[in-house]
Every structure is written in C-alpha cells, then in structure tokens.
Amino acid sequence: MEADNSKQPERKSLDDRNRMTELERLRHSCAHVMAAAIAKLWPDAQFAAGPAVENGFYYDVELEHRITPEDFAAIEAEMKKEIKANRPFEKVIVTREQAMKDAQSGRLGALGERNISSKFKLGNLADIPEGEAISYYKSGDFIDLCAGPHVMRTGNIGAYKLTSVASAYYKGDEKNPQLQRIYGTAFKNKTELEAYFKMIEEAKRRDHRRIGAEMGLYVIDTEYVGPGLPLWLPKGGEIVEELEKLAKETEFQAGYVRVKTPHIAKEVMYKTSGHLPYYAESMFPPMELREGAGEVSKNRVAGPAGTEEAPIKYYLKAMNCPHHHRIFAAEPRSYRDLPLRLAEYGCCYRYEQSGELFGLMRVRSLNMNDSHIYCTPEQFAQEFNAVNEMYLRYFKIFGIEKYVMRFSTSAPEGMGKKYVGEPELWKQTEDMVRQVLIDSKINYVEVPNEAAFYGPKIDVQVWSVIGREFTLATNQVDFAVPKRFGLTYRDRDNTDKTPLCIHRAPLGTHERFIGFLIEHYAGNFPLWLAPQQVRVLPVTDDQIDYAKGIAKELRSQFVRVDMDVTGDKIRGKIQKAETEKIHTMLIVGGREQESNAVAVRVHGKGDQGVKPRTEVIADILQAIKERRP
RNA sequence: GCCGGCUUAGCUCAGUGGUAGAGCAGCUGAUUUGUAAUCAGCAGGUCGUCGGUUCAAGCCCGACAGCCGGCUCCA
Known part of the structure; x- marks a missing residue:
C-alpha cells in the first residue's frame, strides 16, 4: 500500500507513519479488509495503494470487472465476515529478495499465490529506499506489502461503509495505468459513522451550488452561454457590487489607482510576457483578424501579419498583468512615481478542462480582484507587508479564521526551464518574502518547486466550513516579466532600472470568493453583504x-x-x-x-x-x- | 482530457416495456390575517439530444452533450 496520494508526492517516512492516529490506523486497516474482500470476489485483482485519507480510506485496484456501487453490498458482506472473525494483523519483516519473490508469484495484495505477478506491489517495492525495513501485514490469508501501522485485530473496525468508486492513475501519474479507486469510510462505532453521514448531509445543504440556485444568486447556462461561464443574477450581482465597493474603498485608502483594460490583446502581448506558448492550452483559442498589417514591425513579429496567409491573432486575456505592464509603459516613469499600484477588477478567461469545472469555484470566466504594484527593491518589503496586512484585514471582516499562507519557491532543477534563469534574483526575492513572513508572524508553510515562472508566490489556502480546501487568494512577486516588457523607471542616479512587480489578489476572484462565502455563511450573509437586506x-x-x-x-x-x-x-x-x-x-x-x-x-x-x-x-x-x- | 455515475415540469423528486405524476414555485380568485406555509382553481413536459431494438420505449442498446464524484491540471 505504500504509494502516497498524489498531493504528497514524497513517500511517507516511517516516523510519519508511526504518528498515524488511532482512527487513521483503523481506516487503513479497513482498506486491507476491503482489499481482502475484493480479492476473494475477484482473485485476479491487482492492488496498488490503500491509504487512510481525510474522511476515510481508499484502495486502488486494477480489475477487469468494473466495480459499481451495486457491488458494494457483496464486498461489505465479505468484509463483515473478516471483521467478525476478528483476525489479528500480523507484521512480518522480510528481506527485499523475499518480497520481490512474493510479488513475482502474485502473493502480495492477495489471498494466495497466483499465476500473475503483483505488478503494482513490485513497483511500490522499488520505491522503498535501501536500508528501510520491508514489512508485510497479514490478516487471515490476505498478505499485503505494508509498512503499517494497523489496529490489533480486524474486529477493532467498528463501523464502516463503502462510499464511492472513482478512477485514479497509478502513483498519480497520467502516463500510468488507470485504476479503480474504491472509497470507504470507517469509524470506531456506528454512532460516529452515522454522525459522519449526517455531517455529509449538512455539507450538501451548504453547497454553494445548491444555495446559489435556491437564493437566485447565479446560473450557469450551458446551453446558450457555455459551461464555466456563470451569469450573476441580480441578487448575486449585489454581492459582487458590495465586494467591489469594499475593494475599491480599501485600495483607495491604501494608495492604489484604478485602471480599466480590454478583455483581449494581440498575440505579441503573450509572447512577450512569456505566457505563450507554455500556457496556450489554458487559454481560449485565438481569434484571427485579417487587418492591421502595417502595425506589425514594431511588435517584432516576422512575416506579413494581418494578411490572409498570416492573420493577426487576438487572445482573450487569461491574466491582467500584461495589460497593466503596458499601462506602466505608457508614460515615462520616475522613481518618484513609485510605488505605482494599478488596480482593476479585471475579467479573465481561462480554458479550464471540462472535468475541472466546479460550480463557482472553478470557472472559465473570472473577475479578479487584481492589482500590480511596481516598486523599487528598497520599497519591496514595505509594499509586500502592506499587502499581507490587507489580506488579514479582509479575513477579519469575513471572519475567516482557518487559513494558511503557502509560500511557493523555486527549485534548482527547474532553473532556466520551469523558472526564469536568474538564480541570484530568485534567491534575493525569496529571502525578502520569507523575511516579511517571519517578521509579521504570519502562519505559513514553504513549498519548494511550486513558484510561478516569474517569481515566488504566496497562495492563501482556506477551508470552507464543509471542508473544501481552496486557494482563495494569491500574492506573487515578479522580477522577470517587467524586464521582458522592457519596463523601466529613471532612478535618482539618472539611470534606467527595472521595477519589481507584486501581483496580488486578496479577494481572489468574485466567482471563487463568493462561492466560498456562500458556504462559509451557509447563505446567511451579514447585513452589509446580504443580497436582500x-x-x-x-x-x-x-x-x-x-x-x-x-x-x-x-x-x-x-x-x-x-x-x-x-x-x-x-x-x-x-x-x-x-x-x-x-x-x-x-x-x-x-x-x-x-x-x-x-x-x-x-x-x-x-x-x-x-x-x-x-x-x-x-x-x-x-x-x-x-x-x- | 481520463474513469464511473446521473439527466423526467422553474426547483425537489416518483414513475421496471402498454398513450406522463406529486409537492413547492408560478398565474387567477377568495381570504385581511400578529412572528417559519390561508383556501380553491388554473397552467406547466416531443422524459438532455440523435440513432437503434420492439407491435409498443421515460424505461432496453449505442453515440454525443451537460452535470455529479474522483483523477490529472490550475500563470
């Protein structure tokens, strides 16, 4: 069972495993029992990984038979026998050679030897570092490669239920075979299990999609407008207006200036910014215009653009930064003009894959509470800190108490590929950001190798009351793109210098933020926000x-x-x-x-x-x- | 995009091969009421779309679309 779930690509260390709570052990043990039951019903089942997860457990299995919820009763009946038999979970330490041999004879994740190898277990085995103990857990005839820990006996699993079946790739990699992931949950006793299902029911009642429809906040008209393109109804529109009012007042007082930019721009814009071609597939396909050939030369596009053979492409913007950069470039800038804080509720379009769309939380048209702050390196810490304080101020207004700032940094292996190749600047800005976080005593976690291509970023993770985790807001440092656009300011010493840029969106997008607020308040908005007061x-x-x-x-x-x-x-x-x-x-x-x-x-x-x-x-x-x- | 499930009135849902149902919402009328539902009547659907099987399809089969649960992805 050992492959981890995809959110944590690194293997769990043995120390981590030993910290598993009693409930996690119970759920993980239940995954074994379920696997044993499935193996009994379908002996050629190939098991991959079966960890405990937040609300239960799953086990990934490859099997010709498509398991459907109709099979759950039969599987649960087999599980019941196992649990009633109250078999002990026995740990057996084996050598790597022994484990390889058993995996090859199909003995792992199975009730007996088979004429097929336990192929995923072989793969898991290869991931166990040299020197780490290799162990089996045995309950009855079922033997599985597993580091544990488990509960003492199958009978300790008090109450359980299979909940759903989904698909997942082996080790979370799209290139690997697709497995059937059987989800279940387990608790010490029936009372807790029932309380859990009650909570699920409550979560469904708070779901923003449900409340959004009941309260008439928004609709998604897939037939005429398109999936992922929400329409704000008048009542949702009121919430949008209130949030914008809050943002405009707050930003005005903080010295921001407001701008307004079009929804589209020429291809050259995104070539210059570096978003094309790397992010082309997340953008809507371009519109092609056959005019404007004369303007091309200064845009560094080769060939006769704007003609039948080479039309000019226009893209729907997926982000506001390039437009704001061009506003910076529109006038000569002096160090006296900085920091320049350009703010806009800009409407962006992202071609999210169809399977990603999710109510208001993941959409294709999004209104960002966006701003770009252009500043000198000396001004950076103060500006960045002011942005963080704005976040905290907002969170207080909305009563958001559970959040984590996720500080995403670069990694040496991505330098020059995933990240612009300026190792010195990376280090410098990452140090600056880290220092601000430490100084302001903000609760944060650092995640290497997750930065944007142009600089480190801070994502604000929040949890809606019903347990969904979202990146609500983002705060990014950009030391690369202003350079690509040739942005400069004239400094004190009469030389031109490139400004740093902070991208920030404390209220995220209207779509996700309001989706979150609906669940946060269960539709019971405070007076100032209530669509109808x-x-x-x-x-x-x-x-x-x-x-x-x-x-x-x-x-x-x-x-x-x-x-x-x-x-x-x-x-x-x-x-x-x-x-x-x-x-x-x-x-x-x-x-x-x-x-x-x-x-x-x-x-x-x-x-x-x-x-x-x-x-x-x-x-x-x-x-x-x-x-x- | 991938795997699976689902799609019946504006909403929530019933309808297991023999000509489509309920509650709520809506409309009309009556009622004039004191802190979580006043009564009656009316109207509303080529059962997601297209194709197939059948004497007969909301129901069985197939394709497509959308949604839901996951996976992958998320500047």
Missing part, C-alpha cells in the same frame, strides 16, 4: 402605506429593501422571508403604525422585539456602514 411585512393591507414609507426611507439610504404585499397571513410572509434568507424583517401591524415603531425579526435569530422606527433605521444604516459581521 430588509423586507417590510405589513400585517394587513391597512399598514401598506406605513410600510411603504419605511421602505422608501431605507431605499433613499441605499438599503436593499422590498415589501411583501401578498394576501398571505403574517406567518406565511415570515416563512417566505426566512426561506429566502432575508436578513432583517420589519413587521408592521396596527400597533406599530400607531406608535411609529417596527417589530424587528432577524433571519435565523427570531423576534427581536418592537423598537422605535428611527432607532431601527439608524441601527440598520450603522451595521451596513461598519460592515458588521
């Missing part, structure tokens, strides 16, 4: 005029408010407003009208009592203004 509910038609007055007053203060003037009973109106997750309900009956008051009810919090009208309105305005959580 207030609804006035007259108890009878006699209060309609009074209600209208309140709604009008709120609307004049830019509060998103409406009224329910249907013939429903007040209970019905409340039910409807609660279902629609409207933040504040102002209920007005005869009593309120007489005393110029309103009865306040807050979504999910119930009746807040009757208060004077002016007080309630002032409080609503104040809560919005301070973006109260």
Whole structure:
C-alpha cells in the first residue's frame, strides 16, 4: 500500500507513519479488509495503494470487472465476515529478495499465490529506499506489502461503509495505468459513522451550488452561454457590487489607482510576457483578424501579419498583468512615481478542462480582484507587508479564521526551464518574502518547486466550513516579466532600472470568493453583504402605506429593501422571508403604525422585539456602514 | 482530457416495456390575517439530444452533450 496520494508526492517516512492516529490506523486497516474482500470476489485483482485519507480510506485496484456501487453490498458482506472473525494483523519483516519473490508469484495484495505477478506491489517495492525495513501485514490469508501501522485485530473496525468508486492513475501519474479507486469510510462505532453521514448531509445543504440556485444568486447556462461561464443574477450581482465597493474603498485608502483594460490583446502581448506558448492550452483559442498589417514591425513579429496567409491573432486575456505592464509603459516613469499600484477588477478567461469545472469555484470566466504594484527593491518589503496586512484585514471582516499562507519557491532543477534563469534574483526575492513572513508572524508553510515562472508566490489556502480546501487568494512577486516588457523607471542616479512587480489578489476572484462565502455563511450573509437586506411585512393591507414609507426611507439610504404585499397571513410572509434568507424583517401591524415603531425579526435569530422606527433605521444604516459581521 | 455515475415540469423528486405524476414555485380568485406555509382553481413536459431494438420505449442498446464524484491540471 505504500504509494502516497498524489498531493504528497514524497513517500511517507516511517516516523510519519508511526504518528498515524488511532482512527487513521483503523481506516487503513479497513482498506486491507476491503482489499481482502475484493480479492476473494475477484482473485485476479491487482492492488496498488490503500491509504487512510481525510474522511476515510481508499484502495486502488486494477480489475477487469468494473466495480459499481451495486457491488458494494457483496464486498461489505465479505468484509463483515473478516471483521467478525476478528483476525489479528500480523507484521512480518522480510528481506527485499523475499518480497520481490512474493510479488513475482502474485502473493502480495492477495489471498494466495497466483499465476500473475503483483505488478503494482513490485513497483511500490522499488520505491522503498535501501536500508528501510520491508514489512508485510497479514490478516487471515490476505498478505499485503505494508509498512503499517494497523489496529490489533480486524474486529477493532467498528463501523464502516463503502462510499464511492472513482478512477485514479497509478502513483498519480497520467502516463500510468488507470485504476479503480474504491472509497470507504470507517469509524470506531456506528454512532460516529452515522454522525459522519449526517455531517455529509449538512455539507450538501451548504453547497454553494445548491444555495446559489435556491437564493437566485447565479446560473450557469450551458446551453446558450457555455459551461464555466456563470451569469450573476441580480441578487448575486449585489454581492459582487458590495465586494467591489469594499475593494475599491480599501485600495483607495491604501494608495492604489484604478485602471480599466480590454478583455483581449494581440498575440505579441503573450509572447512577450512569456505566457505563450507554455500556457496556450489554458487559454481560449485565438481569434484571427485579417487587418492591421502595417502595425506589425514594431511588435517584432516576422512575416506579413494581418494578411490572409498570416492573420493577426487576438487572445482573450487569461491574466491582467500584461495589460497593466503596458499601462506602466505608457508614460515615462520616475522613481518618484513609485510605488505605482494599478488596480482593476479585471475579467479573465481561462480554458479550464471540462472535468475541472466546479460550480463557482472553478470557472472559465473570472473577475479578479487584481492589482500590480511596481516598486523599487528598497520599497519591496514595505509594499509586500502592506499587502499581507490587507489580506488579514479582509479575513477579519469575513471572519475567516482557518487559513494558511503557502509560500511557493523555486527549485534548482527547474532553473532556466520551469523558472526564469536568474538564480541570484530568485534567491534575493525569496529571502525578502520569507523575511516579511517571519517578521509579521504570519502562519505559513514553504513549498519548494511550486513558484510561478516569474517569481515566488504566496497562495492563501482556506477551508470552507464543509471542508473544501481552496486557494482563495494569491500574492506573487515578479522580477522577470517587467524586464521582458522592457519596463523601466529613471532612478535618482539618472539611470534606467527595472521595477519589481507584486501581483496580488486578496479577494481572489468574485466567482471563487463568493462561492466560498456562500458556504462559509451557509447563505446567511451579514447585513452589509446580504443580497436582500430588509423586507417590510405589513400585517394587513391597512399598514401598506406605513410600510411603504419605511421602505422608501431605507431605499433613499441605499438599503436593499422590498415589501411583501401578498394576501398571505403574517406567518406565511415570515416563512417566505426566512426561506429566502432575508436578513432583517420589519413587521408592521396596527400597533406599530400607531406608535411609529417596527417589530424587528432577524433571519435565523427570531423576534427581536418592537423598537422605535428611527432607532431601527439608524441601527440598520450603522451595521451596513461598519460592515458588521 | 481520463474513469464511473446521473439527466423526467422553474426547483425537489416518483414513475421496471402498454398513450406522463406529486409537492413547492408560478398565474387567477377568495381570504385581511400578529412572528417559519390561508383556501380553491388554473397552467406547466416531443422524459438532455440523435440513432437503434420492439407491435409498443421515460424505461432496453449505442453515440454525443451537460452535470455529479474522483483523477490529472490550475500563470
């Protein structure tokens, strides 16, 4: 079982294994039991790896028979026998020679010898470094190459269930054979197993795709618009507007200036930036125009562009940086102009593979909370730090507590290939970034060999309440592309120098950020963000005029408010407003009208009592203004 | 892109080869109501698309598209 899951390409060390929790041991043991059951039903099954994972375990198997959920009952029945038999898990240390011999005779990951070799186990064996002990774990007749650890006996597996089947490549490599990955989960007892499935149900209810549809936030019209191209409905549009307002205010105060750039650019733009041809397949195919031949010479494109034979290509932009670089280049720059912070909510298009698309979280059109900060090396640390502080400020507003800054750096083997070949600059900027992170005491992990081609980056990983992990935001250093575009500023010493560039997007993209927020809040947005903030509910038609007055007053203060003037009973109106997750309900009956008051009810919090009208309105305005959580 | 599953009314879903159903939403009317659903009526579908098997297909088979679960990928 030993190959790791693809997120961690390195093998787990024996130390790591010994740190496995009791639950992980139990789940890993359950994977063995499942493998034994599958081997009993289909003796020619070839097993690869079967680790414990976050919510359970899986085992990868190659098998002619396509396992479907219909087979689960039969497999679980065999597992039940194993667990009932309460067999011990016996560890056996063997020599490499013995292990090779057994793998060749098909004995590993099997109930007995076979006339086929245990081919994936042979491959796994080759990954075990010289000098590390090689061990089997044996339960009944089932013997598997495995470093363990396990629970003592099969009977310790209290409650389990197979959950799904998917496919996976052997060792996570696309070039390797595709295996069937059978997922299951296991717990100490039935109560915990049931609690887990309850949690899954809750997660489904919070799913942004479900809430997004229920609340009318967005649609993806695959028939007319296309997969991965969300349409913001008016209510989703309100959230977009609020986020942009927040970003614009924050950036204005932080000394940013706003720009606006087109969605397309000529091929030369991306040749110069270096994005072509390396990222061409992640971009939408170009449009070809047969005009503009005269402009070509200064763009360094060979041949008669703009003609029938060599049309000029235009690409939908997949990133905003090149456009911003051209804005930098549009005027001569002095060191006195720096730092120059260009900000834009820019709409980019990325041709994500069809299987990657996922609700709002992974889309093909994305609005980035983008900015490029051009600065001198002396200004770098302060600018970078200010960006980090902006992140933290945002996270506080949204109550995002669980996050990790992932600091991606280069690796010597990629120098000049995956990364621009400037080892000195790499080291320098990586040191600068690391120092800022250390100085600001930010929780971060360093991941070598994951940097962008133009510099190190920090990705902000967050977890939605339902456990999905996402890169929400990104903060990157670029010391290469400004040079490629020939960007310079005139320094104090009257020489031209290339600026450093910080790419940053603390609010990520509208799509992913709002997708995340929907799950984060379960659709119950704070007042300032709520697509619909207030609804006035007259108890009878006699209060309609009074209600209208309140709604009008709120609307004049830019509060998103409406009224329910249907013939429903007040209970019905409340039910409807609660279902629609409207933040504040102002209920007005005869009593309120007489005393110029309103009865306040807050979504999910119930009746807040009757208060004077002016007080309630002032409080609503104040809560919005301070973006109260 | 790869493997598997799914696709029936705006939404959630029922319908195991014999001429399509429910609840909610919608529309119309009645009801004037005090903190999570007032009543009645109406309307709504060439069952994802195309092809095949069959006397007969929502149901069986095939192709394609989209979605879902993973894998791979993510400037």
